[in-house]
Amino acid sequence: MKKWLISFILCGLTLVACSNDKLVGEEDVLVSYYELVDMCNELFRYHAPMDEHYINxxxxxxxxxxNLLEGKVTEHGLEQIIESIFDKEEEQLVYKGQYKRYIEESYYYGNDYNHRDEYYPTVRESILNPGLQIISSEELQVESKDENVLVTGEQVPVIFYDEEDRLNKMQFQRFGYPAVDYITISFSFVHKNGQYLMDDYHIEIVEG
Incomplete structure (x- = not known):
């Protein structure tokens, strides 16, 4: 279902771009944004224990x-993503503390715990937040700044489910999702060899 949703968003960008007279290249930047945040979800899957750590x-x-993010990020962007999710043990990437705790206490490996409702709080203020994939392109601004192109959104509403839909509500709440969350983002892209590469990003949740 997630892949269908991402495809729907990407296909819809063309219509949105035409109807709103978006700048040349804006559609391509937004496609790069959506593809990147979709790919990054691969980095919090395939969990396995390794000594006292957990790995992907x-x-x-x-x-x-x-290799996963080739053609999507600069060297700096790659380093920023890796350092936000993993620590390095020699040449091995191991999950940082908050992700390790979730895996440890969740249904994956916990014996006495069932902390699946900690999933969304764990990834909420990170590039792993699934909400980044379903932000409407109408809520995002694209602008040029020096040699970069910025994709930004201020307190963007992300709707995960309808409070009146009891089945969806129950399924999402099992993993700690609210009905609606508000996310502030800034992604900086550089244009290189015909591609928009993410060079830097910032994700912020402002409570209240």
Whole structure:
């Protein structure tokens, strides 16, 4: 269902761009944004224990993440993503504290715990937040700044489910999702060899 939703958003960008007379290249930047945040969700899957740590079996080394995000990020952007999610134990990438705790206490490996409702709070203020994929393009601004192109959104509403839909509400609440969250983002892209590469990003949740 997630792949269908991402495809729907990406296909819809063309219509949105035409109807709003968006600047040349704006559609391409937004496509790059949506593709990037979708790909990054791969980095919090395939969990496996390693000594006292937890790893992603599919992306155990920097080169693995580099291959995943090739053509989507600059070297600095790659480093920023990796350092926000992983620590390095020699050449091995291991999950940072907050992600380790969630895996440890969740249904994956916990014996006495069932902390699945900590999933969304764990990834909420990170590039792993699934809400980044379903932000409406109408809520995002694209602007040029020096040699970069910025994709920004201020207190953007992200709707996960309808409070009146009891089934969806129950399923999302099991993983700690609110009905609506508000996210402030800034993604900086550079245009290189015909591609928009993410060079820097900031994600912020302002409570209240």
């Amino acid at each position: 079996e599919a992306y155990q080394h920097v080169a693995d993440v580099q």
